[in-house]
Amino acid sequence: MEKIGFIGMGNMATAIMKGLLKEFSPEDMIFSSAHEEKMEQVTRETGVPHAGSNAECARQAKYLVLAVKPQVLPRVFGEIKDVVTKDQVIISIAAGYTISDLTEGLGGQVRVVRSMPNTPAMVGEGMTGVCYDEVLFTQEEKALLHTLFTSFGKMELVEERLMDVVGSASGCSPAYVYMFIEALADGCVKNGLPRQMAYRMAAQAVLGSAKMVLETGKHPGELKDMVCSPGGTTIEGVAALEEGGFRSSIIKACDANYEKNKRLK
Numbered sequence: 001m002e003k004i005g006f007i008g009m010g011n012m013a014t015a016i017m018k019g020l021l022k023e024f025s026p027e028d029m030i031f032s033s034a035h036e037e038k039m040e041q042v043t044r045e046t047g048v049p050h051a052g053s054n055a056e057c058a059r060q061a062k063y064l065v066l067a068v069k070p071q072v073l074p075r076v077f078g079e080i081k082d083v084v085t086k087d088q089v090i091i092s093i094a095a096g097y098t099i100s101d102l103t104e105g106l107g108g109q110v111r112v113v114r115s116m117p118n119t120p121a122m123v124g125e126g127m128t129g130v131c132y133d134e135v136l137f138t139q140e141e142k143a144l145l146h147t148l149f150t151s152f153g154k155m156e157l158v159e160e161r162l163m164d165v166v167g168s169a170s171g172c173s174p175a176y177v178y179m180f181i182e183a184l185a186d187g188c189v190k191n192g193l194p195r196q197m198a199y200r201m202a203a204q205a206v207l208g209s210a211k212m213v214l215e216t217g218k219h220p221g222e223l224k225d226m227v228c229s230p231g232g233t234t235i236e237g238v239a240a241l242e243e244g245g246f247r248s249s250i251i252k253a254c255d256a257n258y259e260k261n262k263r264l265k
């Protein structure tokens, strides 16, 4: 098996590796990160060997996942651009970096896949936007990419012009959902529900509502209307949310994270 390598072993790489370990053995992977003791710890916990350095990881990996923060990428480019070749598949999960940025940063003679995953990958429920020029990759490579990205959730092939929007749809949105769950629980605690029960019920209500959207195919507005009994309690809450600018706030959040992509490099 040609190795899958990770440069950077933080939130996202850990989540992706956890998913991959359901499909591949530890020996099929290799990684490097910033600190020796952390690399030793990850190897102890997962059995995945570490390469000791980014350059060695880049040398050994056929599929190389760049999983450092955007601001760290230029340094990593400098460490691996003389090592990576066109025979490899370079996979970026970094926000804001285009395929052109990545190709240029790595010296021009590479084949790059750009992706935008999210942290629910940690529980196998990730949503990853992926873009790459299909003519550059073999069927085997494309099959491995599909296996990789679906080992920790769902994937959508996306035109690169929309990849920064994918940041709103899936990359950043879990943070907005966590804020909603926390606020919903606070509202329940305010009216007497025990906090941990409030978190469990709020989280399950979000999970169930998401499954309703995904599995019924109904428009979210129609599903909302199904909850709002005429003259009932829900519509009072809906009116309060509209008064508070609930929807426009979320749209503004999407604009904010979309615009920041341009300022990450």
Ligand SMILES: NC(=O)C1=CN([C@@H]2O[C@H](COP(=O)(O)OP(=O)(O)OC[C@H]3O[C@@H](n4cnc5c(N)ncnc54)[C@H](OP(=O)(O)O)[C@@H]3O)[C@@H](O)[C@H]2O)C=CC1
Binding pocket: 007, 008, 009, 010, 011, 012, 013, 032, 033, 034, 035, 038, 054, 067, 068, 069, 070, 072, 075, 076, 093, 094, 095, 116, 117, 118, 119, 171, 172
């Ligand atoms: N978090 C998220 O929800 C998402 C993140 N992303 C993208 O994923 C990438 C990683 O994000 P995330 O996992 O959250 O970040 P983390 O900070 O959790 O992980 C980054 C990892 O890179 C390591 N690192 C730092 N410097 C170097 C270096 N010079 N060489 C090798 N490794 C290094 C860090 O080590 P140490 O901790 O020891 O410093 C850390 O383990 C980013 O580009 C981000 O845009 C994409 C989608 C979602």
Ligand SMILES: O=C(O)[C@@H]1CCC=N1
Binding pocket: 095, 167, 171, 172
């Ligand atoms: O906040 C960030 O920049 C990263 C990318 C998407 C989610 N987290």
